[in-house]
Amino acid sequence: MILRAAALLLISCVGFASQAQTVEEIINNHVNAIGGAEKWKQVNSVKIEGYIEVQGIQIIFSQQAIHNVGYRVDAEFQGMEIIDICTPTKGWSQNPFGGQSDLQEIPAEQHKLKVDQLDLQNSFVGWKEKGSTAELIGKVTEGKKEVFKIKMTTKSGKVTTYYIDATSYLMTKSEVTANMMGEEMTVTTEVFEYKELPIGIKVPFKTEQMGQAFVIEKYEINATVDPKIFQVG
Helix, strand or coil, rough: CHHHHHHHHHHHHHHHHHHHHHHHHHHHHHHCCCCCCHHHHHCCEEEEEEEEHHHHHHHEEEEEEEEEEEEEEEEECCCEEEEEECCCCCCCCCHHHCCCCCCCCCCCHHHEEEHHCCCCCCCCCCCCCCCCCEEEEEEEEEEEEEEEEEEEECCCCCCEEEEEEEHHHCCHHHHEEEEEEEEEEEEEEEEEEECCCCCCCEEEEEEEEECCEEEEEEECCCCCCHHHHCCCC
16 A cells, blocks of 8 residues: 555655746747747838727827837827837936826836836747746646636846736736836736637737726738938937
């Protein structure tokens, strides 16, 4: 009986070990689930059109970006123009609702949170070469799904916790802790409605963050984008 119990224990331990996954394996599975690294490396620019929904109000927006060069978001509401621009060295914003009637340079701490968005080829693609580190925090249950929690720190020092579905390997949400208006808070972004683009990659067409829904209606890959739109002054 003792030998049999020991054998069963050994078998169960071996089985558990064979099922355990490293952070590298989980990331590779995620990258494959969204189209694969080679297809993502073909992304050099994007043009996006959609709307932001806040308390039943829709605000139309557009985004144009060139990989590691810059991005620009334009939105309009009640005749007022909202602009967000980011380049590798600086960022600017214009938000009449926040008292900014013209483009103003954002503080370095805010720019640090945005600069990683210039990577259009997905933060998990070639993450080691980009200077990022990743840590598997564990596996938890979210609703009816099991998800892996991965903490990634980019070269710029931005720390994000990603939740990866243990079955589909698609990301379900992300969490970033940031200093906003003098207070440290965690911003959670939930991800929905993945669709496959003609190039063969999958991207979410809807995200929700801080009570706002961001819905994409048009997503163009490698469309012509004039880099001059990122220049200010």
